Amino acid sequence: MLILTCPYCGVRAEETELAPGGEAHLKRIGPDGSDEAFESYLFDRTNTKGVQLERWRHAYGCGKWFLAARDTVTMQVYGTYEAQAFGPNEDVQATVRVRHPDWSYKL
Amino acid sequence: MHTGWKRAWAKATPKDRYKVVVVGAGGHGLATAYYLGKNFGIRDVAIIEKGWLGGGNTGRNTTIIRSNYLQDPSAAIYEKSRSLYETLSQELNYNIMFSPRGLIMLAQTEHEVRGYKRTAHANYLQGVATEWIDRDRVKKLCPIMNIDGPRYPVLGGLYQARGGTARHDAVAWGYARACSDMGMDIIQNCEVTGIETVDGHVTSVSTSKGNIGCEKLALVVAGHSSQLAGMAGFRMPIESVALQALVSEPIKPCMDVVVMANTVHGYLSQSDKGEMVIGGGTDGFNNFTQRGSWHHIEETVRALVETFPMLSRLKMLRQWGGIVDMTGDRSPILSTTPVGGIFVNCGWGTGGFKAIPGSGWAMAELIAKGTPGPLSAEFGLNRFREGRFIDESVAAGVAH
Numbered sequence: 001m002l003i004l005t006c007p008y009c010g011v012r013a014e015e016t017e018l019a020p021g022g023e024a025h026l027k028r029i030g031p032d033g034s035d036e037a038f039e040s041y042l043f044d045r046t047n048t049k050g051v052q053l054e055r056w057r058h059a060y061g062c063g064k065w066f067l068a069a070r071d072t073v074t075m076q077v078y079g080t081y082e083a084q085a086f087g088p089n090e091d092v093q094a095t096v097r098v099r100h101p102d103w104s105y106k107l
Numbered sequence: 108m109h110t111g112w113k114r115a116w117a118k119a120t121p122k123d124r125y126k127v128v129v130v131g132a133g134g135h136g137l138a139t140a141y142y143l144g145k146n147f148g149i150r151d152v153a154i155i156e157k158g159w160l161g162g163g164n165t166g167r168n169t170t171i172i173r174s175n176y177l178q179d180p181s182a183a184i185y186e187k188s189r190s191l192y193e194t195l196s197q198e199l200n201y202n203i204m205f206s207p208r209g210l211i212m213l214a215q216t217e218h219e220v221r222g223y224k225r226t227a228h229a230n231y232l233q234g235v236a237t238e239w240i241d242r243d244r245v246k247k248l249c250p251i252m253n254i255d256g257p258r259y260p261v262l263g264g265l266y267q268a269r270g271g272t273a274r275h276d277a278v279a280w281g282y283a284r285a286c287s288d289m290g291m292d293i294i295q296n297c298e299v300t301g302i303e304t305v306d307g308h309v310t311s312v313s314t315s316k317g318n319i320g321c322e323k324l325a326l327v328v329a330g331h332s333s334q335l336a337g338m339a340g341f342r343m344p345i346e347s348v349a350l351q352a353l354v355s356e357p358i359k360p361c362m363d364v365v366v367m368a369n370t371v372h373g374y375l376s377q378s379d380k381g382e383m384v385i386g387g388g389t390d391g392f393n394n395f396t397q398r399g400s401w402h403h404i405e406e407t408v409r410a411l412v413e414t415f416p417m418l419s420r421l422k423m424l425r426q427w428g429g430i431v432d433m434t435g436d437r438s439p440i441l442s443t444t445p446v447g448g449i450f451v452n453c454g455w456g457t458g459g460f461k462a463i464p465g466s467g468w469a470m471a472e473l474i475a476k477g478t479p480g481p482l483s484a485e486f487g488l489n490r491f492r493e494g495r496f497i498d499e500s501v502a503a504g505v506a507h
Contacts, residue, residue, distance in 0.1 A: 001401065002392075016402050020392035022346070039492040043344035043435045045331035049395050072347075072393045 004070075007080045010060040021055030023048075025087065025107050026069045048072060051096055051103055053088060056080075069096055109431070116282055116287035119294050120441075124320035125153045127474060128265060128312060130299055130335060132156035133165040134275075135452055135459065136327035137282035137293075139474070144289040146468070147475035148350055153321075154283075154293040155314060156333075157298040161279030163496035164329050167397070167429035168460040169352050169374060169386040171365055173210045173235045173270035177226050178497045180485035181438060182233040187464025187482060189407045192273060195464060201281030203273045204379065210270030210365040211245060212416075213401070215259045219370060223265035234343020237267045248364050253416050261372060271365060272376055277461055283475035302339040309339070323474055324449045330395065330430030341445045343453070344491050345432045350457050351399035353408075353426040357381030359416070371410030385411065389431065389457060399428040431456050436496035441483035443467055450474050451488070 002015040011017075022045070023025040028039040052072050057065045069084065069092050071079075076099070079092035087107055088096075096103050115217050129136045132154045143149040156162075161404040172192055174185035196203050213286060223239060242254050245264045254261035283293055294316065302311035303326070318396045323328040326335045330347040357380050365376040372388035387407035404426060412419045434440060434454040439462070441452050452470045455462055470480035479487060485497060 003417075015392075015400060018391075023393075035492050039344075040342070042493045044342040045333065045344065045346050046342065046391060047346050049331070049334055049347075052393060054392065070392075072395050075394070075396060 002075060002077070004056060004077055006058045006061055006064070007066050007082050008064045009058065011058070011061050012074055013061055017058065017060040018055040018060040021057055021065065024053040024055045045057050051078065051100060051105075053084070053105060054056055071099070110350040116293050119153075119292035119312070120154070121153060121292065121294050121297065121312075121316050121319050125292075126321070126323065127323045128152070128319055128321040129154045129325045130312070131163075131327040131329070132279075132283070132293055132295065133163045133236040133327070133329065134161065134279050134282070134463035135329075135455070135466045135470070137279055137286060138463050139325055139327055139452060139470040140286045140291055140467075141282045142467045142471035143474060144286065144291065146471055149309040149475055150289045150291060152286070153156050153294060153319065154242040154286065154291060155294045155297040155299065155312075155319070157296075159295050160293060161276055162432065164459055165279045166350070167427050168275055169376065170272040170275045170460060171210065171270070171367070171374065171376065171386075172205070172207075172273055173267050173365075174225060174235055174461070175210075175212065175230055175265055175267045175270070176499060177229050178438075178499060179233060179448035180497050181499055182230065184465045184469060184482050184486070185462055186233070186235050187468060188462045189269065191464035191468065193269075195278070195281070199281035199285050201277060201284060201485065202435050203275040203277040203281055205271065207269045207271040207366065208363050210267045210367065211240070211248060211264040212368075213245070213264050213366060213368045214262045215368060217262070219488070220262050223263070225263055229471055230420070232323065232399045235267075236269060237265055238397040240264050248367055249362060251361050251415055251417055252366070253414055256413075259368070259410060259413055275460060282467075289418065299335060299338070302335070302449070304446055309449050311361045317503045318355065322448060325452065325470065326449065327430045327475055328457065328471070329453055329459065332432050332451060336444070336451070339444070339446045339449055343440075343451070344435055344488070345440075345454060346393055347395060347430050347432055348389045349390065349396065349399035349428040350387070350431045351392040351403055351426060351428045352384065352386045353404060353423050354385065355418070355421040355423050357382040358383070358421065368410065368414060371407065371414075373407040374410045375411060375415065382424065389433070394432055397430060398430045426482055431459075435491060437499045438497035439466070439486055440488055441466070441473055441486040443473070443478075444488065
């Protein structure tokens, strides 16, 4: 059972309380974007095998969107952070690097 | 009694170079290789596999075969596939135990009634033999069903009399033996670690068994398509999620049709051994573990128990998950790629087993000619940029 802590209300929520929202930190493409950029934004995914930064919504709780660092191979949750952040905070990064010392992320 | 069995396909060590290297010795990869040899005379082929032959989703599905899709391109390729299944045992001289026992997709909401009537009309125009049947006919075809609800009453169904099941392992083994007999090399425990290109054209693949040169490369790896595409330097519109199924203890024959209940994400058939084979829904999040979330099993079983009350006393023997490759429109990708000589066949998502022969047929044509034929033309990667979706997530519901 997947358990994530909502960074807003602090509740340790199990997955039936949560709605998954796919990869995080996608660059939103506006009306000026090329077809290629728009396709990439809408459909192309890194689909990471390993540490993935992703979106979740505390659907049956406070209702807020938040972000999480989760391992798609081991299902380990390294930490959660606010949806407004441009990347995982130092604590989350440090937790990931305990398991994956060379890990880095691209935005 | 069980003596004298011979090796069905030859053990092979990789040569330096092949005309075509197919990555992935599951049903789709093997069928691709088989039709390359049979339809196009291309036999200088290696099929390389990270694990063991048929050990991925080919061995982890619910063996359902049907072609009652809404959109024309889907109906064409799935019906091609279903019709190839009809004679596959004879063609391969290998008993794949194709059992066209009939398949009902239950309508349990008014929305589904309208949807399936529409599909029946579409299938009529496409030349796919399906029909809308009322609830009494459903009950007659499947007497163990409780059609009165209360929560999920059966209102009718979309019936495909020539839908059914086949023995999933045998499909892979039959194609493998035929490929081997044509002189192709099937190399197991051979993981691809890199893809080399020169001037935007593939030249070789690096594997755990050394470097293998190739003129053309086919990536037929389902849930790991994004990873292989990443090695070649492009991204895919694919997300990998877990899809689960489970099987009960064997019981006496009680059900001789396949029933799919898409409202509740459950589908059910009885295997020749007597086990009730139950398929469930997918998780919503990316996952490479071949395990799924428990609550999906709970949802599926809870709903099926209402429609099939006798299931409530059954013990479940096994549960498993496969990593399925989901696309944005829930339709597959058979396509050229940004890299010359590399072709992808993936995105079959939750419905790949039924498509194995047709997928191999269309993919072989794509590889041999370098451009898509009529079966695969609509399934190119460019449809995501151009907005030409083949939207089966609406047409078929989630269960595939």
